Amino acid sequence: MNMSLGRGARERLVVIGGDAAGMSAASQARRMRPSAELEIVAFERGRFSSYSACGIPYWVGGDVPDRDRLIARTPEEHRARGIDLRMRTEVLEIDVPGQRVRARDLETGAESWTSYDKLVIATGARPVRPELPGVDAPGVHGVQTLDDGQALLDTLAGTEGRRAVVVGAGYIGVEMAEALINRGYRVTVVNRGAEPMSTLDADMGRLVHRAMTGLGITMVDDAEVTAFRTGDDGRVSAVATADAEYPADVVVLGIGVRPQTSLARAAGLPLGDRQGLLTDLAMRVRGHENVFAGGDCVEVLDLVSGQQRHIALGTHANKHGQVIGTNAGGGYATFPGVVGTAVSKVCGLEIARTGLREKDARRAGLQYVTATVESTSRAGYYPGAGTMTVKMLAERRTGRLLGVQIVGGEGAAKRVDVAAVALTAGMTVERMTSLDLGYAPPFSPVWDPVLVAARKAVKAVAAAL
Amino acid sequence: MNMSLGRGARERLVVIGGDAAGMSAASQARRMRPSAELEIVAFERGRFSSYSACGIPYWVGGDVPDRDRLIARTPEEHRARGIDLRMRTEVLEIDVPGQRVRARDLETGAESWTSYDKLVIATGARPVRPELPGVDAPGVHGVQTLDDGQALLDTLAGTEGRRAVVVGAGYIGVEMAEALINRGYRVTVVNRGAEPMSTLDADMGRLVHRAMTGLGITMVDDAEVTAFRTGDDGRVSAVATADAEYPADVVVLGIGVRPQTSLARAAGLPLGDRQGLLTDLAMRVRGHENVFAGGDCVEVLDLVSGQQRHIALGTHANKHGQVIGTNAGGGYATFPGVVGTAVSKVCGLEIARTGLREKDARRAGLQYVTATVESTSRAGYYPGAGTMTVKMLAERRTGRLLGVQIVGGEGAAKRVDVAAVALTAGMTVERMTSLDLGYAPPFSPVWDPVLVAARKAVKAVAAAL
Numbered sequence: 001m002n003m004s005l006g007r008g009a010r011e012r013l014v015v016i017g018g019d020a021a022g023m024s025a026a027s028q029a030r031r032m033r034p035s036a037e038l039e040i041v042a043f044e045r046g047r048f049s050s051y052s053a054c055g056i057p058y059w060v061g062g063d064v065p066d067r068d069r070l071i072a073r074t075p076e077e078h079r080a081r082g083i084d085l086r087m088r089t090e091v092l093e094i095d096v097p098g099q100r101v102r103a104r105d106l107e108t109g110a111e112s113w114t115s116y117d118k119l120v121i122a123t124g125a126r127p128v129r130p131e132l133p134g135v136d137a138p139g140v141h142g143v144q145t146l147d148d149g150q151a152l153l154d155t156l157a158g159t160e161g162r163r164a165v166v167v168g169a170g171y172i173g174v175e176m177a178e179a180l181i182n183r184g185y186r187v188t189v190v191n192r193g194a195e196p197m198s199t200l201d202a203d204m205g206r207l208v209h210r211a212m213t214g215l216g217i218t219m220v221d222d223a224e225v226t227a228f229r230t231g232d233d234g235r236v237s238a239v240a241t242a243d244a245e246y247p248a249d250v251v252v253l254g255i256g257v258r259p260q261t262s263l264a265r266a267a268g269l270p271l272g273d274r275q276g277l278l279t280d281l282a283m284r285v286r287g288h289e290n291v292f293a294g295g296d297c298v299e300v301l302d303l304v305s306g307q308q309r310h311i312a313l314g315t316h317a318n319k320h321g322q323v324i325g326t327n328a329g330g331g332y333a334t335f336p337g338v339v340g341t342a343v344s345k346v347c348g349l350e351i352a353r354t355g356l357r358e359k360d361a362r363r364a365g366l367q368y369v370t371a372t373v374e375s376t377s378r379a380g381y382y383p384g385a386g387t388m389t390v391k392m393l394a395e396r397r398t399g400r401l402l403g404v405q406i407v408g409g410e411g412a413a414k415r416v417d418v419a420a421v422a423l424t425a426g427m428t429v430e431r432m433t434s435l436d437l438g439y440a441p442p443f444s445p446v447w448d449p450v451l452v453a454a455r456k457a458v459k460a461v462a463a464a465l
Numbered sequence: 466m467n468m469s470l471g472r473g474a475r476e477r478l479v480v481i482g483g484d485a486a487g488m489s490a491a492s493q494a495r496r497m498r499p500s501a502e503l504e505i506v507a508f509e510r511g512r513f514s515s516y517s518a519c520g521i522p523y524w525v526g527g528d529v530p531d532r533d534r535l536i537a538r539t540p541e542e543h544r545a546r547g548i549d550l551r552m553r554t555e556v557l558e559i560d561v562p563g564q565r566v567r568a569r570d571l572e573t574g575a576e577s578w579t580s581y582d583k584l585v586i587a588t589g590a591r592p593v594r595p596e597l598p599g600v601d602a603p604g605v606h607g608v609q610t611l612d613d614g615q616a617l618l619d620t621l622a623g624t625e626g627r628r629a630v631v632v633g634a635g636y637i638g639v640e641m642a643e644a645l646i647n648r649g650y651r652v653t654v655v656n657r658g659a660e661p662m663s664t665l666d667a668d669m670g671r672l673v674h675r676a677m678t679g680l681g682i683t684m685v686d687d688a689e690v691t692a693f694r695t696g697d698d699g700r701v702s703a704v705a706t707a708d709a710e711y712p713a714d715v716v717v718l719g720i721g722v723r724p725q726t727s728l729a730r731a732a733g734l735p736l737g738d739r740q741g742l743l744t745d746l747a748m749r750v751r752g753h754e755n756v757f758a759g760g761d762c763v764e765v766l767d768l769v770s771g772q773q774r775h776i777a778l779g780t781h782a783n784k785h786g787q788v789i790g791t792n793a794g795g796g797y798a799t800f801p802g803v804v805g806t807a808v809s810k811v812c813g814l815e816i817a818r819t820g821l822r823e824k825d826a827r828r829a830g831l832q833y834v835t836a837t838v839e840s841t842s843r844a845g846y847y848p849g850a851g852t853m854t855v856k857m858l859a860e861r862r863t864g865r866l867l868g869v870q871i872v873g874g875e876g877a878a879k880r881v882d883v884a885a886v887a888l889t890a891g892m893t894v895e896r897m898t899s900l901d902l903g904y905a906p907p908f909s910p911v912w913d914p915v916l917v918a919a920r921k922a923v924k925a926v927a928a929a930l
Contacts, residue, residue, distance in 0.1 A: 319899055383528055417903055434800055436889070
């Protein structure tokens with residue numbers, strides 16, 4: 001039965017997933033078309049809607065005092081805007097030819113089909129849980145959802161020991177290591193690579209390594225976890241590698257996330273190499289006029305390498321939602337792609353990257369030169385000037401900007417935005433040297449650090465002609 | 466006599482002006498070519514070389530404790546690099562056909578001619594001194610040079626009264642008003658316009674007005690100074706307008722600067738409507754293969770309006786010098802132009818602008834829409850999030866970005882750089898909405914304030930189609 005029969009001109013938009021991408025899409029579609037024209041039904045299997053997953057480490061670390069502050073909009077607020085948001089309701093199946101989804105109320109167990117005219121898939125990502133002995137033991141935590149964060153805080157509150165092991169040293173791993181140090185834990189980070197933050201080149205990651213050990217975090221590099229040991233109570237007691245065991249009262253997994261696309265896969269929708277849904281520029285699932293997808297469950301086009309990537313980041317999810325809602329509401333908008341910008345504040349350092357790392361450039365078949373400089377965030381004579389290291393990649397011969405990485409003190413991270421826009425515009429590093437950036441002693445030396453790097457990159461390009 | 470005869474292949478580069486543009490040019494030319502190939506002679510009539518004029522308000526205000534910290538490179542350091550920098554030596558005449566300059570040693574009074582193969586004119590700007598009664602009285606100060614700053618500090622040290630009047634409310638006027646408040650003065654600002662910071666539209670300037678009065682600064686708006694009154698000792702005692710007199714123990718002039726181009730004018734070199742030297746993109750004076758000019762004495766191309774402008778700013782002077790030195794040294798570089806970016810930190814506010822104000826757009830023949838939003842510097846839940854107001858101008862119909870103004874708390878000003886690069890690239894506000902800017906809770910809401918403004922500007926463009 002296709003329930004769209006008999007509903008006249010009123011269309012139904014179904015949204016799977018009640019977080020950033022899904023609810024942005026629903027909200028924007030509602031702004032475009034009133035309830036009389038467009039019914040919107042959204043399913044969320046968890047207990048929270050529209051929250052900032054990026055804020056979880058700050059909540060765990062104590063900088064953000066209260067979980068509810070991470071919630072941008074409650075289910076009640078969404079419903080007040082004419083969005084039928086059904087919490088604790090999990091979608092189990094998408095019937096693409098039949099234009100309907102099957103959902104289960106997790107409280108009652110009741111299942112039912114809901115038909116759609118347009119569908120939005122915003123199922124997000126799930127943290128990688130390695131298939132190792134003991135990974136499911138109490139005390140081993142991922143930190144992807146607010147529920148995860150609450151579970152971790154409950155463990156911390158109920159555990160006397162103060163030894164924490166963080167597995168993985170990407171953004172989440174490093175942020176969680178710092179959060180646990182702030183809570184008075186002795187923290188060991190077990191990292192597969194030689195340096196933390198593999199989103200940076202190793203020479204820049206080394207600066208983060210130094211800051212982490214400076215905070216008292218124990219770094220175990222080049223180490224692969226082989227098992228999670230448990231004690232007599234069944235709880236986690238240690239993390240084992242090939243060479244050693246690290247006692248642990250609590251373990252946090254920070255080894256990345258993957259697109260949550262099992263529903264989409266079962267429905268026969270197109271997935272990329274990273275298991276993310278593939279969409280066109282209007283965020284429609286390729287080959288499916290009435291199905292949109294966005295947020296952490298899709299792959300996006302990297303405008304610098306020309307390749308598809310998976311990047312789980314709230315700012316992209318919000319933009320996707322905005323585009324989807326506009327298109328689903330009868331308007332027109334596109335998401336052209338990303339340049340791979342990410343910023344982070346950890347262990348007293350600001351860390352930023354955009355564009356390609358050295359290995360990304362090689363993978364994309366690009367030849368490049370690099371330039372690394374040290375500069376300051378303010379005029380040298382102005383109080384509070386902090387130092388920063390800026391690394392820049394430029395294409396060999398053409399001099400086109402390929403990427404920038406920055407590690408430093410206050411005022412370092414957001415400078416990467418200049419490079420993000422320059423990458424989007426396809427600028428050369430030579431053109432960048434004359435960019436008209438804001439200059440005043442409290443904000444910058446006369447040559448902004450990004451321009452100092454560009455000047456050095458120009459020389460490197462000339463030397464490699 | 467042409468002194469280049471008999472010097473064989475060794476060329477002489479003569480530089481007029483020993484501050485940012487001139488000494489950057491000299492230093493870069495020296496990097497390009499050794500002393501055996503290129504002799505470099507630089508003339509500076511003042512006592513200081515290569516200093517940060519932009520830092521003077523912070524020195525006067527006490528944030529920078531020591532004058533010498535504003536000096537990037539001393540005359541001795543320049544000489545150690547093979548630049549024959551002659552201090553306290555004023556160039557009185559440029560003989561363009563004869564390729565020589567006449568200079569006077571201000572200590573001895575001796576005059577002599579020096580020939581050149583290539584000439585750099587970097588004579589800077591001079592503060593506007595209105596031709597009003599009493600303007601030359603002791604106690605009335607401009608603040609363009611280090612010497613000016615020292616003279617003002619000497620006046621402050623030697624004066625018991627604590628009443629200061631600042632004439633003009635541009636960057637320098639507002640910065641000096643704050644510096645004097647910080648030194649314990651009662652400060653009155655007499656301003657010709659309705660709002661301070663005429664580099665902003667009035668609706669944005671109003672926010673600065675509020676902050677200034679909040680600091681206890683008395684603002685006299687829409688007021689034209691008619692005279693400077695003097696007391697029995699001949700020193701300034703008050704500032705008069707048509708309506709009132711404002712008692713003053715010290716007066717600071719902050720009513721702008723003009724290109725210092727009397728030498729160039731006398732030599733018959735081409736000047737623009739704002740009396741600045743006109744150059745090509747390689748910073749050669751138009752029509753003169755061997756004469757370069759840069760810094761505060763030239764006009765620059767505004768890439769947004771397509772018109773010539775005069776902008777006195779250290780960061781441009783340094784870039785000009787870099788380009789001139791490269792070209793004078795036999796290399797190739799250009800300065801494509803500016804987009805009009807300026808940032809400032811005054812009275813607890815960060816202030817930024819780039820591109821066109823409303824009146825600039827009208828003057829350039831451009832039709833536009835505006836969008837103004839309030840947003841925050843960090844995620845709302847992250848500690849220390851400050852608010853900011855962002856105003857954006859976009860071209861009618863095309864949606865091309867025309868300008869951005871930002872007034873707000875910490876983290877506001879340097880966000881303007883994103884717009885500066887977008888202007889340089891000719892981006893539309895619609896394309897800006899999907900810019901991949903750095904996002905993390907300590908640095909930005911999921912929608913960066915500049916992108917929030919872009920979203921609103923997109924709607925304004927659509928509404929004005």
